[in-house]
Amino acid sequence: MATTPVRTTPGTPAETVEEGFRRLAAAWHRDTDYLSSMEDAASHPAYQEIIRLGPEVVPLLLRDLEANHTHWFAALKAITGAWPAPASAAGNIPKMAEAWLRWAKDNGYQW
Amino acid sequence: MVTPLEEAFPGLAKGGYRVTSPRDDDYNCIAWAAGETRAWWWPGRDAEREYWPPGVPRERMRGAFVAAFASLGYAACEGEGPEAGYEKIALFADADGRPTHAARQLPSGRWTSKLGVAEDIEHDLHDLEGVIYGAVVLVMKRAARTAADGGA
Numbered sequence: 001m002a003t004t005p006v007r008t009t010p011g012t013p014a015e016t017v018e019e020g021f022r023r024l025a026a027a028w029h030r031d032t033d034y035l036s037s038m039e040d041a042a043s044h045p046a047y048q049e050i051i052r053l054g055p056e057v058v059p060l061l062l063r064d065l066e067a068n069h070t071h072w073f074a075a076l077k078a079i080t081g082a083w084p085a086p087a088s089a090a091g092n093i094p095k096m097a098e099a100w101l102r103w104a105k106d107n108g109y110q111w
Numbered sequence: 112m113v114t115p116l117e118e119a120f121p122g123l124a125k126g127g128y129r130v131t132s133p134r135d136d137d138y139n140c141i142a143w144a145a146g147e148t149r150a151w152w153w154p155g156r157d158a159e160r161e162y163w164p165p166g167v168p169r170e171r172m173r174g175a176f177v178a179a180f181a182s183l184g185y186a187a188c189e190g191e192g193p194e195a196g197y198e199k200i201a202l203f204a205d206a207d208g209r210p211t212h213a214a215r216q217l218p219s220g221r222w223t224s225k226l227g228v229a230e231d232i233e234h235d236l237h238d239l240e241g242v243i244y245g246a247v248v249l250v251m252k253r254a255a256r257t258a259a260d261g262g263a
Contacts, residue, residue: 034119034227034243036139036212037171039155069136071228073160083159091150091162093137 010013017056024050042074051078059111060103066111067091076100082107122238131163131223132231141176143225144200144213145183146256151228152179173248176202176210184250191236193220199252201236212244 015023020047028046035041050057050093051074058079073096077083084103088106104111117124141152142162147255153161154169154236168175177187180200191201193216200220203212214222222236232246240246 032227033229036141036151036153036227037155038151038153038156038160070138074157085159087159090159091142091152093151096160 017053018060020053021057024053025070028106038071038074041071047075051075055080057078058104058109062101062109062111065097068100069097073100112245116226116232120239120261121242122240123234125238128232128238132225132232134229136228138225139227140212140214141179142224143223143231144181144215146215154179154262166177173202173204173208173210177249177251178211180213180251181204183228184253186236186253188250188257191216193218193245194252196255197252199247199250201233201247202245202251203239203244204248208248212239214239 024046028041028050030075031046032041032044050061058076059099061076061079064070065072065076071093073085082103085099089099112126116128116130135148137151138148139151142148142150145152150162151160151262152163154167155161155164156169156173158169160227164168164179167182185200188197188199190193191199192197199216201214201216202210203214204210212224213225214234216222216236217233221233223231223233223237224229236247
């Protein structure tokens with residue numbers, strides 16, 4: 001579990017990466033769940049802030065991707081620089097998720 | 112009590128809708144209108160993420176969506192009421208004319224929509240109009256598909 005503080009507000013406890021991720025993901029879901037454009041969804045400030053959490057958030061993204069097929073593809077690409085899904089899988093969310101999870105295992109990620 | 116769905120789409124608040132599927136991140140409104148639940152259809156600039164029919168312009172313009180549904184046999188039509196022997200889809204767009212959503216007509220004359228990654232619902236067509244999806248800008252129809260040609 002990630003434990004690095006990501007936000008320190010005077011008078012409040014520091015927020016871990018996981019807490020920050022959950023807070024930002026909830027805001028992102030609230031504002032974008034009804035949209036069809038992945039580009040619009042990924043440009044949401046909360047999504048961009050999740051990307052800025054950096055490599056420590058990758059296991060959390062992978063866990064959610066595996067469990068819910070949540071569209072963390074753009075974030076994973078932005079953080080890792082990889083794109084393991086074949087062009088033939090474009091739009092096929094289960095196949096894209098499978099490709100990312102296989103790539104993550106092959107590259108030593110644990111989630 | 113107003114549900115999150117009704118908060119997002121106030122037209123639904125009068126109660127004339129029902130949720131017909133659980134949330135599903137694997138397909139979206141355009142796919143659902145096209146009769147597909149195994150892909151996410153959208154003409155995003157990043158072609159590695161979203162499916163769009165081959166040969167159709169990959170741009171968020173009304174013409175590209177018309178061409179996508181034309182590739183499935185749909186043509187623009189007048190009237191959103193049900194017609195025997197035809198099935199219809201409706202395209203929504205925002206105030207700038209950018210497509211936002213599509214719905215598909217059911218044999219009953221009501222409409223079915225997949226709401227982004229959220230649920231499918233059955234609804235009255237204009238009840239989804241508003242801030243998020245804008246308004247209905249076009250209706251298209253095609254001859255109803257039979258089991259023999261891959262339809263329901």
